[in-house]
Amino acid sequence: MPNNTNTYIAELKGKTGQEVTLAGWLYNSRASGKIQFLIIRDGTGLCQCIAEYGKVPDEVFDKLKHLGQESSLTVTGVVRAEERSVGGFELAVTGAEIISPAVDYPITPKAHGIDFLLKNRHLHLRSQRQWCIGKVRHTVVDAIRRFFNDNGFTLIDTPILTGIIGEDAGSLFEVDYFGESAHLTQTGQLHLECAAMSFGRVYCFGPTFRAEKSKTRRHLTEFWMVEPEVAFIDLAGLLELAENFVSFVVGQVLEKNESELKTLGANIESLKKIQPPFYRLTYTEAAEILKSKKTQDFLAAQLNEFKSQKQQIEKKIGELENEAKGSVKQWRADKIAAELIELRSELEETGTKIENNPKHAKLAAEFEWGKDLGGSDETIISLMHNKPVFVTCYPKEAKAFYMKADSPRFAGEAGRSNDKVVLNFDMLAPAGFGEIIGGSVREDDYEMLLERINKQGLNAENYDWYLDLRKYGSVPHGGFGLGVERTVAWLTGEKHIRQCIAFPRMMDKIYI
RNA sequence: UCCCCGAUAGCUCAAUUGGUAGAGCGGGCGGCUGUUAACCGCCAGGUCGUAGGUUCGAGCCCUACUCGGGGAGCCA
DSSP: TTOOOOOGGGGGGOTTTTTEEEEEEEEEEEEETTTTEEEEEEEEEEEEEEBBBBBBOHHHHHHTTTTTTTTTEEEEEEEOOOSSSSSGGGHHHEEEEEEEEOOOOOOOOOOOOHHHHHTTTHHHHHHHHHHHHHHHHHHHHHHHHHHOOOOOOEOOOOSSSSSSSSSSSGOOEEEETTTTEEOOOOSSSSHHHHHHHHHHHEEEEEEEOOOOOOOTOOOEEEEEEEEEEEOOOHHHHHHHHHHHHHHHHHHHHHHHOHHHHHTOOOOOOHHOOOOOEEEEHHHHHHHHHHSHHHHHHHHHHHHHHHHHHHHHHHHHHHHHHHHHHSSSOOOHHHHHHHHHHHHHHHHHHHHHHHHHHHHHHHHHTTTTTTTTOOOHHHHEEEEEEEEOOEEEEEEESSOOTOBBBBGGGGSOTTOGGGGGBBBBEEEEEETEEEEEEEEEEBBHHHHHHHHHHHHOOOOOOGHHHHHTTTTSSOOOOOEEEEEEHHHHHHHHOSOOGGGGSOOOOOOEEEEE
């Protein structure tokens, strides 16, 4: 980099004993009379810098003492290994230069509400948690491109403004296109299929828009999706591709972001288990599992666990409240108050789980063949497994028009007649996280496809070009889509998908 | 769209259940040479979301509205 003699915090390893200059922002500072602990962040990491009275010029010492959080500065000092310090290294400060002081930075090192943080998203991105998630996301995106690029896939950029409906007409964002109606893409799949007939193996990767009225921790109206599409592939081939792909992405994150995962409190051990093969269930088998006694027992056991969790939390709250009533030191009272806030929100969450459990049990028990798998059904299946689960061959009626009807190979034991199911699959992330991939073999027969289009009340004229693919050298083909934010949320253990994209767009709300 | 919860200092939350609005963090000043969301002392900081109503008296009760959170349905 030109004209930059500064050292990045990530490069401190191996510079022990050398004098270096860091350029960054003041993340936090603690002063203790004649010694100051300044934590600097520079985008590559955090480093504690020690300013001792007498070892830096007096006016520098004074300036640092009154410097506000997030002020930008350069700090010069000697690197030394120090176990007690974040990152294992610290700087013995010999000099510092303030670039731009910050006053009254709104995001303090204490707790904040989510609305406040989203309104301050432009600043919240600087926080450690958001930084770690951003790093993991970067690795996920890089791994996605790497996997497909290294496996013979060609990148095709599919349009964002489209005139064709890929998924559900109810979740479209309408755009005025010079007086005509157009909308934002819900999937690149249909265009991608065209490209697959030219390049064989292709993928697209970009933002996707769905105007779903979904106010949940799993939904965004704008999210990033990668979609591979392969000519000459069957369902078994797609599953293999998907499990190799996901395992590669997880492996890359484990390799490159271990410290971020640790900071975020992700379950690293369970991620290490993500290796092919994943579990495979047909929809029919999944439906039977849902209705089985095993599932009811599983849910009942879970309910008991939730209840005992609740009791434990309540007991702890009681204990803390009692302690707070007695005479305690101010600092202890504060700690108790903070703990109580956390425990109460945990209690509320557990209460919701207890409330939902019987509903989910009922939904599962009364599950009827032919319905789509609901969110709670997916959660149950996913909770019962420690690796991702493929659920294949859903009823045709519940699925999109372009999915190919079943063949005997995938019909499953239950032996429903083949034409009632389609050759699709969902991939459910383990431990209750739920769906992160949806895909299918595409209908490649002209007549069958036309029939499905008409049956779903779509205007066949709009799909002329799509039907043409079945006219001129049609081949079996298929693909899938993986949601980036959901994947990042799963890997990082982040509860809400909105934290997994820098500037989230949610239902009815764009903050900045 | 439906159900539940919330709105009090810049931020996170209290307020003995209708009787003078409080604490921590953050900010300012001071103290402390190994802190880890440091700690200790002092100071400043409020039209209790908005509009009505009940009452001698409302942060607290009632009605409407606005905004936010959580969940359901649907999905990547």
